[in-house]
Amino acid sequence: MSILAVGTVAFDRIETPFGKRDRALGGSAMYITMASRFKCNDTRLVAVVGNDFPLEFVEDMRSRGIDLAGLEIRKDELTFAWGGRYHYDLNNRDTIYTDLNVLSSFDPVIPLAYKDSKVVCLGNLDPTIQLKVLNQVEKPSIIICDTMNYWIENTPEQLMALLPRVDCLVVNDSEARELSEEANLVTAARKIKNMGPKIVVVKKGEHGALLFADDTIFSVPAYPLEDIQDPTGAGDAFMGGFAGYLSGCAEINQDALKSALVYGSATASFTVEHFGPEGLYDLTTPEIEKRIGAFRQLTSIPV
């Protein structure tokens, strides 16, 4: 089945205790598509960049099978650029700058050929923009949506108008707590389900992720790695792997969602072992499958 990812394509400046990158390829739509391609051969990207965006980056994505017909390139404008610095423990980061540039007037137009997309991924964007995307697609099997504290605090009404249209909200634990005004994550997920999404995924960084679907809760740890270079994009890569797995399922039932959660976690684990999207460039399906085997060993309770 096809995946549509709408979000950002960006220049990232990344500083971690283990190195730095300037003007690296970044952005939610890039990470989502780059991570979803292992289970999906029809991955479609909608985003906007400026005319400073290098052809080399376009080729980095196109050569990996990502359909870029929806990548708008604006003349006389600059690409969205973000810079962040991670603390020693990698769990916290400071934003150095956010230059919206071309993103400030992003008004995504979904190409005709994308309207039938079966899995729709809404990367973190203004909920008004996310809703506009949903108004342009026809009967997707599942709509998966990210958001962040900025929209929860500044555009709560728009977010509340969006959520009933969303099947699966993917947020981190602090966002889940802020959105629901609940410290307890089980209660938080229940409250968020009452806002619309019937599936809630809570990402907990180094502590893994939780899936809440119907009355079922499923937990997957983060893969324990000694050598973590850069957490940038891990959440989006998780969403891409999750969406990619679901795009290959005949039916999106609880087993499919659980397996998708593991697939997303495995894909994200390769991301953090390298800087930016570098860990995804040459990644192969057998490597992901092998890591999923390691997840089974990590979590299987003896009989």
Next chain:
Amino acid sequence: MSILAVGTVAFDRIETPFGKRDRALGGSAMYITMASRFKCNDTRLVAVVGNDFPLEFVEDMRSRGIDLAGLEIRKDELTFAWGGRYHYDLNNRDTIYTDLNVLSSFDPVIPLAYKDSKVVCLGNLDPTIQLKVLNQVEKPSIIICDTMNYWIENTPEQLMALLPRVDCLVVNDSEARELSEEANLVTAARKIKNMGPKIVVVKKGEHGALLFADDTIFSVPAYPLEDIQDPTGAGDAFMGGFAGYLSGCAEINQDALKSALVYGSATASFTVEHFGPEGLYDLTTPEIEKRIGAFRQLTSIPV
């Protein structure tokens, strides 16, 4: 097999957003024995209390099969008392007071009948005291030890002298990081294993626990509960359930350790649903087994 737990028996004053208790039964040795009894019918306690300690509390323990021959009752002294207040999210607490009282001169004497104990649990105490206990026991199958930031910071040499004698160190994530001076928990556990213990268990509160044994890592989530009343004693109850499970194993191999981790987590989950040790009082083995089934559902990756 038999379990020996050496630690504290205390009066706890507990304040959480959901209620409070004053002069509740508390202490590491109490929680460990109270939680280990479901898998062990020979649970031995060594601790000291003052003459203010109520007979009712003695009976609370004795009636649940805990061997109290090692409970020293000192005349003209007061029982160790601790008071703590939990924040709204229950992950952080402030200590209101710590009255060492009788604990300040605690010098545990292991009764002759306890020296053959097969599983030895050293609750959080001065490492010098913990070492003295080990010098009084004969060939236990496994020595399980807790410690805390206070001893890591103030008695590092004594702790380093103890650790080579310990088989399994059970600490929380911040203690593991402080002891190893490493942010990454996988690296931290490897470094701690180099200090002596061949098994390291890292407790992560609401995020579960990790087991590091040989080259194997095993992860268990915390049981997702909506109604958490009081986290006091959860770590000690975890250790008790963990030790209790191991006491019933013919061989302490990796499968036994993994199952013990789940058993400890299940036992701890009942503790936090009530105040103090109240959740352990009437708990039954079938209830624990049922929750272990729920843990399997929570973590089983579909085939």
